[in-house]
Amino acid sequence: MAKAGSEPRLDGGGNPVWLLLELTYQCPLQCAFCSNPRQFADYRQNELSTAEWIDAMSQARALGAMQIGFSGGEPTLRKDLEILVAEADRLGYYTNLITSGIGLTEARLHALKDAGLRHIQLGFQSTDRDVARQLAGVDCWERKLAIARSIKALDFPMVLNVPITRQNIGQVPDIIDFAAELGVEYLELANVQYYNWALLNRDQLMPTREELERAEAAVREARIRLGDRLTLFFVIPDYHEGRPKACMNGWGAIHLTIAPNGDVLPCSQATNFKHLEFPNLRRQRLEAIWHDSPVFKLYRGDAWMPEPCRSCSEKETDFGGCRCQALLLTGSGHEADPACSKSPHHALVRQAVQQAQRARLVDAPLIPRHASQGIGP
Amino acid sequence: MSAHAITPHDRFEIRPPFLFRWEDSQQAHVLLYPEGIVKLNETGGDILQLCDGKNTVGQIIKQLSQRYCAADETTISNGVLNFLEVSHGKGWIRTTA
Numbered sequence: 001m002a003k004a005g006s007e008p009r010l011d012g013g014g015n016p017v018w019l020l021l022e023l024t025y026q027c028p029l030q031c032a033f034c035s036n037p038r039q040f041a042d043y044r045q046n047e048l049s050t051a052e053w054i055d056a057m058s059q060a061r062a063l064g065a066m067q068i069g070f071s072g073g074e075p076t077l078r079k080d081l082e083i084l085v086a087e088a089d090r091l092g093y094y095t096n097l098i099t100s101g102i103g104l105t106e107a108r109l110h111a112l113k114d115a116g117l118r119h120i121q122l123g124f125q126s127t128d129r130d131v132a133r134q135l136a137g138v139d140c141w142e143r144k145l146a147i148a149r150s151i152k153a154l155d156f157p158m159v160l161n162v163p164i165t166r167q168n169i170g171q172v173p174d175i176i177d178f179a180a181e182l183g184v185e186y187l188e189l190a191n192v193q194y195y196n197w198a199l200l201n202r203d204q205l206m207p208t209r210e211e212l213e214r215a216e217a218a219v220r221e222a223r224i225r226l227g228d229r230l231t232l233f234f235v236i237p238d239y240h241e242g243r244p245k246a247c248m249n250g251w252g253a254i255h256l257t258i259a260p261n262g263d264v265l266p267c268s269q270a271t272n273f274k275h276l277e278f279p280n281l282r283r284q285r286l287e288a289i290w291h292d293s294p295v296f297k298l299y300r301g302d303a304w305m306p307e308p309c310r311s312c313s314e315k316e317t318d319f320g321g322c323r324c325q326a327l328l329l330t331g332s333g334h335e336a337d338p339a340c341s342k343s344p345h346h347a348l349v350r351q352a353v354q355q356a357q358r359a360r361l362v363d364a365p366l367i368p369r370h371a372s373q374g375i376g377p
Numbered sequence: 378m379s380a381h382a383i384t385p386h387d388r389f390e391i392r393p394p395f396l397f398r399w400e401d402s403q404q405a406h407v408l409l410y411p412e413g414i415v416k417l418n419e420t421g422g423d424i425l426q427l428c429d430g431k432n433t434v435g436q437i438i439k440q441l442s443q444r445y446c447a448a449d450e451t452t453i454s455n456g457v458l459n460f461l462e463v464s465h466g467k468g469w470i471r472t473t474a
């Protein structure tokens with residue numbers, strides 16, 4: 001869900017402007033690039049109730065949040081989704097649904113429209129059925145095409161979100177044509193970011209620089225050809241770029257994520273910090289969590305920064321990159337993001353790129369997101 | 378994009394999926410859209426508020442000249458036309474018949 005650098009540079013004045021609700025980690029798909037925690041099954045018995053979610057939305061709105069994302073897992077598995085959307089709309093949020101589409105029906109789309117839902121982001125794997133099945137772990141291709149058409153038939157503004165991997169990068173021109181034909185407003189070709197399941201499958205998922213360059217050329221050509229009809233986002237892959245992403249616009253700056261169990265997180269990957277005790281909505285008010293909790297203050301601002309970040313001229317542009325990536329690759333969240341070429345740990349990223357190229361020769365199968373694989377490293 | 382020049386007779390409205398409204402916590406008008414937010418400055422907010430599909434550009438200029446007690450309507454006119462052109466280019470507004 002983290003969108004490198006695509007967030008507006010909007011000053012929340014020290015308050016959150018973006019609220020992401022991960023309503024459930026349950027999902028009918030088993031995507032090999034899923035960013036949910038590997039222990040997703042542990043959350044199932046402990047999901048917040050309808051009333052608790054409504055209270056969370058209300059508290060965040062009072063703090064200043066304006067955008068709300070209903071995400072997961074697959075958020076449509078929550079039977080109370082329509083109730084939550086209606087309440088969010090009533091509170092004054094701009095409502096976004098982030099879904100695989102599996103679980104949506106025309107009847108539910110109508111109900112969501114009536115509830116005030118303003119936008120749907122549909123995850124899509126490929127225009128090639130076999131590739132789509134390989135990435136999603138299940139065969140849901142036709143279902144997805146049908147629901148994509150239903151969403152447009154109901155005139156919802158729509159983002160088609162395609163996580164880009166080695167498996168589907170060759171289909172980028174076809175995917176662009178498909179999006180244009182479907183009439184979506186935005187196509188987001190989001191190079192997979194390597195956390196949780198995607199990190200587990202990194203060697204098998206990562207495309208080569210040449211493949212990325214070809215895809216980028218196709219995007220440039222399509223932008224000229226399609227003009228206003230379709231806005232194309234190509235989210236830069238930080239592993240190849242040498243520059244870190246401005247992750248979440250900085251830790252605890254404008255983003256607030258709430259996990260299915262009520263844990264309040266600066267970003268949905270923050271649970272990778274196993275030693276941190278995350279504040280929970282069931283025990284504390286959101287305002288106190290946002291302003292005063294040790295977790296939110298941990299990397300807020302730039303006082304935490306080591307060199308080379310501390311004296312870097314780009315520190316207000318990229319905020320030192322991603323804290324979770326620093327943790328996962330170097331073992332410490334306090335380091336500069338190794339995706340940055342100035343990081344003393346940048347070799348880790350270069351090695352990962354080379355390792356993924358070697359792994360191509362072996363072509364090991366993808367590990368699907370599945371509870372049986374949910375043992376942390 | 379080739380856009381023909383805006384005339385005083387044109388009418389504009391907010392273009393979906395953009396949502397224009399006052400936001401108390403920002404003390405400003407904002408435009409909300411899928412995954413994004415634009416915070417408007419005071420004059421930008423005043424102009425877009427009048428883009429209701431009914432006011433002509435000429436009427437918007439008149440109303441704002443009165444509101445700002447402008448001695449010279451030309452300055453207001455240039456400002457409004459410029460802002461509308463930018464807003465149109467960004468896809469925030471569209472013309473109505």
